[in-house]
């Protein structure tokens with residue numbers, strides 16, 4: 001019985017593979033559209049946020065395997081809809097301000113996403129990094145207004 005279960009699970013796994021859409025890991029990047037920020041801020045964002053909120057997602061091989069790919073693709077798509085740092089300069093002031101307003105709370109409660117942190121512990125923000133991101137977003141928000 002149990003042997004059957006694993007057998008069918010394996011079959012199922014094989015059958016769904018043609019439906020494993022690839023995450024569009026890299027999209028065209030225009031140099032003048034990417035976010036400019038102080039070096040320390042940019043390096044935190046690149047390490048902890050760019051894997052979803054950018055056009056340069058570093059996708060390990062398992063991201064392209066179904067059913068994981070369904071999940072990652074959806075997340076990257078949603079994240080890029082909220083903000084894609086690689087397209088920052090192309091956004092309206094309103095869109096930027098809206099995002100910056102949400103950032104301080106987001107990084108305390110759910111960004112980077114919990115499920116992602118299980119796999120990538122190294123992207124966890126330290127208290128100092130959170131402070132730095134918060135003051136950066138506040139400053140930039142004031143500047144944009």
Ligand code: HEC
Nearest residue numbers: 048049051052075078079082099102103106111112113116
């Ligand atoms: C593993 C993918 C992933 C990573 C990494 C990630 N995000 Fe997100 N982010 C998402 C998704 C998906 C959403 C939209 C769904 C949601 O709000 O949960 C989102 C939404 C947001 C929002 C809007 C929240 C709201 O209240 O509407 C902000 C702000 C944000 N992210 C900031 C960040 C910052 C800053 C980082 C880096 C410290 C980061 N994210 C890292 C996937 C990610």
